[in-house]
Amino acid sequence: PNTILVRHGVDYEHFRKALDTETPIPTEIGILSQPVIGYFGLISSDWVDLPLITHLAKTMPEASIVMIGKVAMDISALRQLSNVHLLGQKPYETLPNYCKGFDAAIVPFPINRATLSANPLKLREYLAAGLPVVSTDIPEARAVKHCRIASDADSFVAEVRAALQSPGPNAAISETMRSESWASRLAEVEGGLV
Secondary structure, three states: OOOOOOOOOOOHHHHHHHHHHOOOOHHHHHHHOOOOOOOOOOOOOOOOOOHHHHHHHHOOOEEEEEEOOOOOOOOHHHOOOOOOEEOOOOHHHHHHHHHHHHOOOEEEOOOHHOOOOOOOHHHHHHHHOOOOOOEEHHHHHHHHOOOEOOOOOHHHHHHHHHHOOOOOOOHHHHHHHHHHOOOOOHHHHHOOOO
């Protein structure tokens, strides 16, 4: 009876820098053909559905798919796709710059025991940056407003296409995360203690 659920917050002010006019887009993204569909995070079999990314890249050859993060799986299949760009790890401080170059962001988690229990921090970070987001069907993505949910590879592509109808960064999307900052979460915890 004395238990409250407080979900993680987001570094709102940091990621909303993607909306600032003075935030530069990194050249390695700025030179890519649009639309740019972005992902950042660990690139491993636990967290990235490789067949899903391959399907997205082949179904949308006009799009540039950017993947940022440490690689911990065999990605030779992705290296064969000319519209998939693996940029390696980037400093946390520069992530808003990369987000500014994204038109949409993805959470391409495979459905497994770990992801069904996961609450991906990147989801709120993308939204704080003002990006439309498409995720595979995990419970915590369903709990976040403004996130498009896909049940299979074809619907994932359809949701990405729909998200690109209003590409980001978008101030209205970013604003939805203002109340989910870490300071807001702290206030929830403090409020639950009285």
